[in-house]
Amino acid sequence: MKKSEKLINSLAQDLKPLVQEIESSKIEKTKNHFGRYLMILSMYAKDNPEHALIIGRALHIAGANLVGLNHALNAMGAGVKIEFRTI
Secondary structure (H helix, E strand, O other), X not given: OOHHHHHHXXXXXXXXXXXXXXXHXXXXXXXHHHHHHHHHHHHHHOOOHHHHHHHHHHHHHOOOOHHHHHHHHHHOOOOOOOOOOOO
């Protein structure tokens, strides 16, 4: 496993409790929790689309809704549809 993959997996473990709280919420303030994921991406990525993709990958590994996450990534300017696959 590459060092970058280890770092992303470590970040995913740190984000997992937050993602679980978001996904288990009975109230969606925005569709597929787009707003909550946009907030997290904005905090960590600081308007850098490349950093947003890294954080997005970690959020997905942690269990984030992929539709909401993709909408948030696009709003951050990542400009791509992400299709993460699990191994």
